[in-house]
Amino acid sequence: MPVVDATGFEPVDLIPSSENPFFVTHYYEDLAVGDVFETSGYTIQKDEIVDFAEQFDPQPFHVDEEAAKDSMFGELVASGLHTLCLSVRLFVTEIVQGEADVANMGGLGMDNLEWHEPVRPDDTLTLRVEVLEKTPSESREDRGYVEFRRSVTVDETEVMSITSVNIVQREDAANAE
């Protein structure tokens, strides 16, 4: 039975790629530079902004409405780390385990993380992901590296962007298992 945690999320029912009849798995070979994936919107609530920040980024402008008025932001805003975490959740649940069903083996790193605009309570975040570059592994035949640009928007204004490099399995390797 799902347990509702502090942020209001229910744990996701995992759908292993091989058992999911609805999606076609995207291996390294199946992703092309320029491919774009978009997610549905996720609306962030004030309570979860405060809950998250109390755990991981307890600065006054993320946890205290009164103190936030005296900050550079003038009001309570979400931790940028929270926006990043929500973008990863959307990436995993709606792209890696959803529409694109990417044979993701893990993350290698991220770069160019920028927070362009503050995120406020009741903002609805949408993630857009584009394949920027593909690089075959030189040392391991079972995988390649895929660079994505991930962009989070609120009302069509970009609030955060980041690039990531993910390790993606090759189809040959999967079939040989």
Next chain:
Amino acid sequence: MPVVDATGFEPVDLIPSSENPFFVTHYYEDLAVGDVFETSGYTIQKDEIVDFAEQFDPQPFHVDEEAAKDSMFGELVASGLHTLCLSVRLFVTEIVQGEADVANMGGLGMDNLEWHEPVRPDDTLTLRVEVLEKTPSESREDRGYVEFRRSVTVDETEVMSITSVNIVQREDAANAE
């Protein structure tokens, strides 16, 4: 009264810089390239690895011990995002609001995020932060930009590193308030 949340953290009692007699606030002028700050260790538990991943990064190798055995990692490992979040918590609670008491106005962005080694249950994470570069704001006299290199180690092996740019208040501006 503190509420223990799903990760076992207790919300932090905030100590606004101006009311804290124990630390000397570090304004932009007070931070020097080469300054180093280190935190205590934080030991990550299996349950919180799974709880975090169910919320933000629900991939099999972060939430399911059996499935993790078939992954590239061979065992359950923490989401790299979780390691990043814990490093930010250590940065905020022990450096920005602790030893260094940095007059941080907010984060501008992060770069060069790399996960060098997996983080496993019961690993103890320590954060080391070094001031890499300082750049005065050209448009606003009340602030400057400070680039930090943040490094997370387990048993003296670096498991994650990232650079960040924070917006830090100038002392003149603080005194003029």
